[in-house]
Amino acid sequence: MQTVIKTEGLSKTYTNTAVPVHALKDVNLEFKEGEFTAIVGPSGSGKTTFLNVIGGLDKPTKGKVVIDDIDIATMKESKLFDFRMRHIGFVFQAYNLIPVLTAVENVSFIMLLQKRPKKEMEQRAKEMLEQVGLSDKLNTRPAQLSGGQQQRVAVARALASRPDFVLADEPTANLDTESAFNLLDIMARLNKEENITLIFSTHDQRVIDRARRVITLVDGAVDKDEHFERN
């Protein structure tokens, strides 16, 4: 399988605090195409920082993040914005949908930024919302959707532009058990059907139990990197 993301000697130190915080320490990891990975660890272990750095939302203090043979850590900001838009899908803990847009508009938004043809955009957005079981909520605004439904829209948004990989930061943290399982089922199915690499940061055992690879971070360093066979 092809390597989608490779990190080499990745370190991140926050110096804007009273005492410098070493959030990531020499992290060397590779993620292959189609992997379903959970990044786990206690609070403050560096999970979110890791996702932010490999997602190009934050710059590492040291090291490389190689995606498509390009080190995004050295990329200019304007190119990085474009890169994120074309290669990475994000799912956030708090759903983070745009409140004034309907479900279908939220899902179409990235494709709009990508300047895709309108017809293709609408078709893909509807298709993705159908895939996450929200074909009856196309024109509903986020405020009228439950937490689980909003997160499903967020997943549809992340996948709609066919990114190389999706980064999901604690996606089930705000969901009840039924919604969480429902979402995980959808993500697992899409992972298989669309062959999209999924990387989650999570505390949630339900997510960990589904992941085929579990990386444990402790104090910003890789403690364990385990692979599991799952259906």
Added chain:
Amino acid sequence: MITTALVLGIMGGIFSAAIRLAAEEQQFEDTIENMVSHIQIHHPEFIANPEAHYRIPDGKRIAEEIGDQAGTAALSARLVMDGMAASANMNTGVRIKGIQKEAESQTTKLDQLLEEGTYFEEDWRLPSVVIGRQLAKDLLVETGSRIVLTFQDIDGEIVSSSFRVEALYTVTSRRFEERTVFVKADVLGELVGETDAVTEIAILIEDAERYREVTDDLRTQYPDLEIRHWADMEPALYFSLEVLDQMLIYLVGVIILGVSFGLLNTILMSILERVRELGILLSIGMKRMKVFSMVVMETTMVALIGGTAGLVLSFFMIRILNQHGVNIPGGEGLEDFGFAAVLYPDLPTSFYFEIGGVVILFAILASIYPAWKAIRLAPAEAVRAE
């Protein structure tokens, strides 16, 4: 919310500006067009001694010459002098103006200022006099009453004659109302001993802004006469109008600044409320310049909608107030100083476009700082903002 603030701000500002302009125009119209005129010509001694003796040499001919000149809108050649007015009950000092009926109505619109009675139409045995409402009160007379005017003829002899009050006029200045009476020039001329005597030429010019230029031209033409423009005659009014002009500029400036800072504050607040939303946009790949232009565009739209609504509502508000008038609290007392108690606000249409343009321009300028703040957001932190 922003739109409402913008609409109310513009309406409030335009109302204040319209009231100030109305006060300015009312004062100018009442004082200049109804009382003083743009330019007056006298014998040099007449200012200190307003008597028939100090008449303008060849006054009729000079009046005709000026009347024929381009730029003269109206002209009234008068026989003016100070004297006394007495009724059976009271007497008081007055300025007696001998006028030609038609010329005066064109120059000071005296015929339109009548509150009661007719404009030199009665054919009574006694000659007619038109007096101010206030003088009628002071002398305890009414239309139809007889009063006696006493003055000096051209030789300095005292002359008294009875007149019948044909009409009462009213202007905003009580002082003018109790001090000025109008009679026909030919009647007064006969009484002073020279039917063609002219002591005052009041001129209205077509382009009111050119009063200084026209005065200078007349001074060159008639160097032996005392020629003064309204700003010389009414320096207090001139300075008050200048102050009003300045105040209007400051007022409009304050409105625009107020609206701009209101917008700036509201947009900043909305940026703070939308940190997470902007963080998402930045995270998913919207470029900072696009976020910047989005905030500026949003503000421009708000300013366009709010500005247009504010201007349209202001336009109708001023139209309605112009028809019904605005009562100035305590305005009765202001009449002693030449201010009207009821103002009829009006604004030129161009003013709405000017203020609209400036408000929108400032609104766009006010959006730059919040837009800059928006693009300074770190997407990783912004998406986690509460």
